[in-house]
Amino acid sequence: MSEEAFDASLDLLRRLDPKKIKKNLDNLCRLQPELAEDLLSSVDTPLRAEVCQSSGKSYLCCDYNRDGDSFRSPYSNEYYPAIEDEAEAPHPSSYLRQLEMQANDSFDIYRELYYEGGISSVYLWDAEDEVVDKSGRIGFDGVVLLKKSIDNDSGGAWDSIHVFEVQPKINGDASYKLTSTIILDLSTSNDIDMYLSGNLTRQTTREAKYTDAASHVANIGSLIEDTEGKLRNMLQEVYFGKTKDIVGDLRSIEKLNVKEDQKLKHQEMIKEFEKI
Incomplete structure (x- = not known):
């Protein structure tokens, strides 16, 4: 019953x-x-920002x-609001x-280059199934979060959630599995009200060489950079390409005689090809 209720939800x-x-x-x-x-672990929602009291x-x-109603800061490694037994969290x-x-410092630069503002956070945790390479280094999991909002009449918000798994291999490579979700919200509150909102999720895998911990950060950053570029183009096509097609079907900007001429030329071209 619980599985049916979960699927229905x-x-x-x-x-x-x-x-x-x-x-x-x-x-x-x-x-x-x-x-x-x-x-809560299966449904992605727009990211919420808090302020680290220490930094x-x-x-x-x-x-x-998250642990209960508290959230860990990547800067102080402490939970806010404070919890009773911090050591057990x-x-x-x-x-x-x-x-x-190190990853937070690196993605802060990435955020400034691509978003020119916003907030970024990176969180890592030990993998449930430990994979150890020949040097004794273990695999791990993590998430990279990026958010930018525009607070004016032409408002909008972009939320990126990149959950990844890192598994080292014996041959010196590492396998990276990335699940990326982009939540895009476009809305205006001026003379013309417009509202578009939705999300897109894709999964990517890649194998790459690594030598130390810094290599993992660079490889993950490169994978996220490529994935975000592709997802942005897909969202642009869905949000604006489809909208343009619909508007074109509803109201043409060309005169009727121009469209008729184009239709006749198209028919003549087909007839010429049929003669060949």
């Missing part, structure tokens, strides 16, 4: 207004509390840095914590 969320995904998800969790954990920097919140190992800080 996902099916319902796909049919409801994507702009209200967070509200709808919260309502479903209240109606079906036994499904709350599975739903004063903004960081992004998601299910991967999920934290990366010392090795992954150093790599996590």
